[in-house]
Amino acid sequence: MEHALIRPAVPDDAEAIGRIHVAVWQHAYAGLLPQQALDELDPVARGAWWRKGLITGAASAWVAVRGGEIVGFAGAGPAVGEPEITQLYTLYVLPEHHGTGVAGPLTAAASGDGPALFNVLDGNARAIRFYEKIGFRFDGHTSTERLFGIEVVEHRMIRD
Template sequence: MTEAALPPVTIRRAVPDDAPQLGEVHVRTWQIAYEGLIPQAVLDSLDFVARAARWRTTLEDPANPGRTWVALEGDRLIGFASAGPAREDDAPAPLELWALYVHPRRHGGGAGALLAEAALGSDAAFLWVLDGNARAIRFYEKIGFRMDGATKAEAHGGVLLHERRMVRP
């Protein structure tokens, strides 16, 4: 299928019934995008059903301060973005992009930019990106984010992941 033949992408707020597709896209994008950056055993251990259950809980929680947007190709979910209040006291902006993932088969098709716009608008924001994730860093730079020098390490699946902070004024 050529770029011109791709169906249009629509963006809307996520609902609890999106959880199964969110779980699938979340796991699949991690497995493909983070290959070589995260140990393969960790990627292989990711579970669609468990991730979907976490998404359903998150989307049904009225106390969740964040918002999640989904990108759809027809009725097929191809990506998502979540944003909300900064989760750290010394944040460089009040709004944090918590996650933005687009299925790799749709990379470069504009869904990521549409999701970022829906989740952040033109507000100042920041995000954390996995160190070494050159494709994501290039994408975030294209939409106005810049490295600010801050780093952190977080455990995931028994592995320490190193992240770098990017800020958009």
């Protein structure tokens, strides 16, 4: 399989990013978040959100392109409350491209090679294995958040 081209996202990528965002949430969070809420996610609305963010600079992302198709994206920025550390906010790769070597370069492009952190949803075993493989480890910090009307636990993973 050909290597993916990793490049900064542009507003014209927003539709594909929105589609991937929703598809990956529906796949990765099945059984972890309410199914009805996952089923109701709207890729068009998510794409519009990304388009606006990419145009205004409120959001930034890197995309992975393989065979002319965007197959994943990642976004990072200063960590909330710890701006000297990069926080990986998003890393989503279409399920059919899992294990193909796309996620590592996307992570590197978005988060650089310095200290970084990522909050992973409790129970997201696949993501945990991936982040451990590329050098992230749990630091013992957990937080709770409300998503779709339920309280979820996230665990912080860091890369020194």
